[in-house]
Amino acid sequence: MKLLGKYVDKGMQGNVTLMPEESEDMWHAYNLIAEGDSVRSTTIRKVQNETATGSSTSSRVRTTLTIAVESIDFDTQACVLRLKGRNIEENQYVKMGAYHTLDLELNRKFELRNYSLIKQKDQEHDPRCQDVNLRKEYVNLVESVRDAGGEVKIFSSMHISGEQLAQLTGIAALLRFPMPELEDSDDDDDEDGAAGGDNSDSD
Structure with a gap:
């Protein structure tokens, strides 16, 4: 530049x-x-542009x-x-x-x-501006999401939303379809919690 x-x-x-x-x-x-x-x-x-005769032309x-x-x-x-x-x-x-x-x-x-x-x-x-390979990955990710019909939003690191996102992974997604593996994980957590509750009652 x-x-x-x-x-x-x-x-x-x-x-x-x-x-x-x-x-x-x-x-x-x-x-x-x-x-x-x-x-x-x-x-x-x-x-x-309008001519003297009243007709219009474009340029x-x-x-x-x-x-x-x-x-x-x-x-x-x-x-x-x-x-x-x-x-x-x-x-x-x-x-x-x-x-x-x-x-x-x-x-x-x-x-x-x-x-x-x-x-x-x-x-x-911002590491996204320094690592060339990582920048290319972000560009490819943006293009693939848009090609699939998704919408991409980029948050400024100067804004509170960007700061909060950076504290997590730096990338987030809103999914409009179920993820069975996530649901199974939630079920396992619920079962573990229930088991823990039973142990506390037996004491």
């Missing part, structure tokens, strides 16, 4: 301009950008947008990070508040605003 520019104020907040140069950089960007951040980058936008133009990120999707196959959100800086092609998707890809620079060094330091201590 190439650092093209950086500004940080006394409150440890600032802006960074980055350019991913290899696929591993896209994973770093995925871990770096969070919902609520502002991201500025170039994009292609389809615009409608695709390249423009620069800044969006408030509402959702993040990492397409590992295409190596593209898709950020969805509302435009927060109006220009001649896109109105303020209009929804748009920014595609971050290799060798396309982007500016991350309202960036917190505190968040960066937290992520640097």
Whole structure:
């Protein structure tokens, strides 16, 4: 990841301009950008143009947008990070508040605003950001769950929900089907408890 520019104020907040140069950089960007951040980058936008005769034509133009990120999707196959959100800086092609998707890809620079060094330091201590093989396992897990029709939620380690999850295994699942082996385990526990109760009564 190439650092093209950086500004940080006394409150440890600032802006960074980055350019991913290899696929591993896209994973770093995925871990770096969070919902609520502002991201500025170039994009292609389809615009409608009205001619003097009243007819309309459409064309695709390249423009620069800044969006408030509402959702993040990492397409590992295409190596593209898709950020969805509302435009927060109006220009001649896109109105303020209009929804748009920014595609971050290799060798396309982007500016991350309202960036917190505190968040960066937290992520640097996150083993998921350090172990390459483990990161690949997480990506494969996410893809397999989505391919099976499941929904994946990623919790920030800065949020209480992420902290609680990290205290367990770091991964959890909500199952919508019975697991016989788990039910058998619960039955065994109940039987052990009942047996313990009988022994206490005999005393």
